[in-house]
Amino acid sequence: MRRKARKLDEILEIPVELSTNNPKITIIGFERVLIENYKGILEYQEYFIRLNTYIGIININGFNLNLEEMTSDDLLITGKIESIDFEDLSEEDDAENLK
């Protein structure tokens, strides 16, 4: 059933971020990150932001980080961004499932 739905999405060319719960991360220059489809903020410091999404956790490192705009599903972060890394939870789930 899930596979069929995925195929239908492919045929209809529905964007991935809409058909699944994957977040869309747009980086504009070095000082702007727009994250759509996030779940919540786990941690917010001036130098570190940890975000929860449906498939994992996004860590953003930098300086003077601001949450410029925040709605229930969009988040615009500005500030000097050093690095962005991900902690994939779904893989672990899959691994656990395999066991």
Added chain:
Amino acid sequence: MNSNKLLQYIEGYVNIVVEGYYIERFINICSNKQIDLWNLKRIDSITINASIKISEFKKLKQICKKTKCKVKIKNKKGLPFIVRKYKKRKVFIGFLLLIIIVIISLSNFVWNIDVEGTTSINPQEIINIAKEEGLDIGKLKGSIDTKKVINQIRLKRDDVAWAGIEIKGTNVKIKIAEADKKPEIIDESEFCNIVADKDGIISKVSARNGTPLVKQGDVVKKGDIIIAGWLEGKYTDKQYVHSQGEVTAKVYYTSTQNVELKEVQKIETGNIDKSYAIKVNNFQINLPKTLPKFQKYDTIETNKKLKLFSDFYLPIEIVEKEYKEYEETTIIHSIEEAKQIGIDRAAEQLQENLKDKKITNKEVKVKSEPNSVEVEVIYEVEEKIGIEEKIVF
């Protein structure tokens, strides 16, 4: 995404400071409850700054209780707060509205009329014609029938070739194109006399066609026929022709100047004093200013119309009065000097008539009186005096 800064400003927002240990939770609850926050900034480990809409600020109270945070308002921004500030000042708002209404209603009237493109026509005459047709200062713009005014100007003035009216703001521009007066050309085939157009003594008559009626040395008056437009032979009858010929005559121009021996001359000292007045239609308010301390002074008045923009004239004029101080000095001329002054003045007066003409003689008569000298200057000028005049049977 609420990215429209202008919309935020119109709706009004508050900058708040949130204090507490569970700020992340606070933010998450806000976003879950569809409360938009923006400009979130970490200050230290327990405080952040944020902005929020006024309408959503009340909802924060509940969340604060839940997360044990404190919310303080840092400052309020946006239109609603400005409106609230001025709500108490009813007189101020009232006058502001009144001024706007007055300006809007004033803009429906004509407050200035300019006439453009005139060189020989007096602009005042055009304005007077327009006045009769209802285009006047203080009239409603809508009531002006421009077509009618244009037609009337063209009907009443032969020397206007084209007229146009442009209404811009409170300013009315009447554009005029002048027509050259048609020179009266008498057709070759028509019969005409040559007539003197000035008094004078004939010095030369040469008729190419027609019968000369005067000889050299004859005195003619204005309007006298010099060359008659007919030919009469011994055996033929009177035959009318188009007379042609040149007539030169000595014409006298005189000018009498009375020069006082004791003359008072004005010399400006350069001291200037100014005072102002405001004029609304014909009602003048003098701004308080004492009269100048000068003993003797000239007053120069200049009127200036107030305008808001380049074309929005207001019915208010500012009158600037400039007082220029002068000193009087009396100069006593000798008779010789007075005579020379008289001659100079006469020459100046007659300059217009003597331009480009051959002066054959100049006579100066001086009559001495106890306090003044009367100088009479007579110029004898040789010039052409004949003009064509149609024969009317």
